[in-house]
Structures are given as structure tokens and as C-alpha cells.
Amino acid sequence: MEIRSQLFEGCSLEATAKDVFAFPHAQATMLQGVPVNIAFIGNETFDDRLNAIDSLLTLGASPRPIISARRIASREELGSVLARSTEERGVREVFLVGGDPSTPKGPFTDSMDIIKGDFLIPKAIETVxxxxxxxxxxxxxxEVLWTYLKLKVNTLLALGFKVEITTQLSFDINTVVTWIERVRSEGIHVPIRVGIPSPTSVEGIINFARICRVRTSVNLLQRFGWQLTSILTRVGPDRFLDSLFLETLRRDLGDIRLHIFPLGNLFKALTWFQEYECGK
Incomplete structure (x- = not known):
């Protein structure tokens, strides 16, 4: 029960600004203290994301803007976004990604450029x-991924930040657990959030996996233990979560938490996970 509580009580979410604006304020208690990563997508502006921060603060959540290095046009733009998030709104956490564009929009090619560029101030930001x-x-x-993972974690810790790792979406619990064990064997002992999808149709999961650059198919989902009968079947991560709980009991994986990718509706995703937690 202690492990279950750790996983669920420390759970975080991913949301677009549009998702945040659609969340019913009457259900604000569901988001109290919940870390919410605000996605950095091309069809939403910086002002949209800043307005989402305001909405999340009103709902009692803990907003964590995602900073996409390759989508930032200039050092001045990055400085402005960070200042408006931290100094003006009191945000204490940010999430760094390299970003999807093949050609950087500005001077940053990856998140390490931001980390080593003195843009993040420990007095303003607590967790990266x-x-x-x-x-x-x-x-x-x-091996490049492993080298940079260690470099990022060690650099951020040396600068005085707390660090968390959130895994990209995966449907294979064995792959996830094996990866976590290697992270620990590399001497990295910061919290790891395991990324999981909320219930949706098989088609919705496959489409989201493509966006995340994760290889999957109906056959692979079935091989990994996901129960489905057709492309329109609504499926959830029940078995994945059951297996994750079991593996955290069997192995010393350290501080593990959940990160939910709500596919389509933030409120419905939270409702499902609360029902799952109470039902087990």
C-alpha cells in the first residue's frame, strides 16, 4: 500500500493550454497540488501557455511549463518566458525538452544548451x-542518450536544482523496468515518473504513440498484454499499472511515480485514475 500511495499521491499530468481551459472549475479539488506539465505545441502561443499557468494556479494545481529548446526563437524570448512564469507567477518548476523541429528556430539545439546557459536560476526554480x-x-x-541523461542530471544537481525524470510513453512494462534498473545502476537516484496513457480507443493510443515517436501497433499492444478486440476498443493501462506495482515490490527501483498523458479529456482521465486507485 505504501508503494501504491507513493505512485498515486505523487502523480503528475500532461496538458495543453486548451485542455486546461476546458477543465471544469467545479472539480478544482481534483487538481489540488497536482503537478501539471503544460505542453509546448506549435499551435499554442506563449500567452496561451501563460494563461494556462494562471488557470492552473486558480485551480490549486502546480503548473510546470515545458520549455522546448528547438522552438525558442532567441535568448531574449527564453528569458522573457522564464521571468513571466517564475518571477510574475511564482512557478517553481519547469520541464526541459529538446523539441521536435529538425532545424532549431533559434540558438538552442537541445535542452543542455539551456542548462549550461545560465538561464535557470536556483533561487527562482526549485525543480527541473x-x-x-x-x-x-x-x-x-x-549511448548518446545515456551520456546526455547523466550529464543533464549531474549538471542540474551541481547547480543546486532538484531533478526529476519523466519517461516517454511506453507500452512494454519489461522495457520500462529494465531501463529504470539501468538508470539506477548508472548512479542516478532522482525520482522517475513513468509515463502512461489515460484510457482511450486503440486508434487514439496508436496515434498518440506516433506523435511521441514510439513504435507500436495492435499486434505489439496485444503482445505487451493490452486487452483489445478492435481498433475502436476503449482500453486503459490497468494491466500495465498492475505489473508496475508488482515490479516495484520485487525490485529496488527507487523513487517511482506516475505521469499521466490524458488522451482527449483531462477531467475524464483524472476520474478514471481515482476510480482505479480506489478500486484496487
Whole structure:
């Protein structure tokens, strides 16, 4: 029960600004103290994301803006976004990603450029989140990923920040657990958030996996233990979560928490996970 409580009580969410604006304020208690990563997507502006921070603060959540290095146009733009988030709104956590564009929009090629550029101020920011890739990355060699993961964690810790790793979406519990064990064997002992999808159709999961650059298919989902009968079947991560709880009991995985990718509706995703937690 202690492990279950740790996983659920420390759970975080991913949301677009649009998702945040659609969340019913009458259900604000569901978001009290919950860390929410605000996605950095091309069809939403900085002002949209800042307004989402305001909405989340009103709902009692803990907003964590995602900073996408390759989408930042200039050092001045980055400084402005950080200042408006931290100094004006009191945000204490940010999440760094490299970003999808093949050609950087500005001077930053990856999140390490931001980390080593003195843009993050420990007095203003307490925790920095970074991404982990249990299934690898289609454009980056595995050993490069490991080298940079260790470099980012060690650099951020040396600068005085708390660090968290959130895994990219994966449907194979064995791959995730094996990856976590290697992280620990590399001497990295910061909290790890395991990224999982909320219930949706098989088609919705496969489409989201493609966006996340994660290889999957109906056959692979079935092989990994996901129960489905057709492309329109609504499925959730029940078995994945059951297996994760079991593995955290069997192995010394350290501080493990959950990160939920709500596919389509933030309120419905939170409702499902609360019902799952209470039902087990």
C-alpha cells in the first residue's frame, strides 16, 4: 500500500493550454497540488501557455511549463518566458525538452544548451524535469542518450536544482523496468515518473504513440498484454499499472511515480485514475 500511495499521491499530468481551459472549475479539488506539465505545441502561443499557468494556479494545481529548446526563437524570448512564469507567477518548476523541429528556430539545439546557459536560476526554480527514453529515440543513438541523461542530471544537481525524470510513453512494462534498473545502476537516484496513457480507443493510443515517436501497433499492444478486440476498443493501462506495482515490490527501483498523458479529456482521465486507485 505504501508503494501504491507513493505512485498515486505523487502523480503528475500532461496538458495543453486548451485542455486546461476546458477543465471544469467545479472539480478544482481534483487538481489540488497536482503537478501539471503544460505542453509546448506549435499551435499554442506563449500567452496561451501563460494563461494556462494562471488557470492552473486558480485551480490549486502546480503548473510546470515545458520549455522546448528547438522552438525558442532567441535568448531574449527564453528569458522573457522564464521571468513571466517564475518571477510574475511564482512557478517553481519547469520541464526541459529538446523539441521536435529538425532545424532549431533559434540558438538552442537541445535542452543542455539551456542548462549550461545560465538561464535557470536556483533561487527562482526549485525543480527541473527532463525526459527519459526507455524505448530509445528514432534519431539519437542509445549511448548518446545515456551520456546526455547523466550529464543533464549531474549538471542540474551541481547547480543546486532538484531533478526529476519523466519517461516517454511506453507500452512494454519489461522495457520500462529494465531501463529504470539501468538508470539506477548508472548512479542516478532522482525520482522517475513513468509515463502512461489515460484510457482511450486503440486508434487514439496508436496515434498518440506516433506523435511521441514510439513504435507500436495492435499486434505489439496485444503482445505487451493490452486487452483489445478492435481498433475502436476503449482500453486503459490497468494491466500495465498492475505489473508496475508488482515490479516495484520485487525490485529496488527507487523513487517511482506516475505521469499521466490524458488522451482527449483531462477531467475524464483524472476520474478514471481515482476510480482505479480506489478500486484496487
Amino acid at each position: 524535469g527532463i525526459t527519459g527514453y526507455p524505448e530509445g529515440h528514432p534519431h539519437i543513438e542509445d
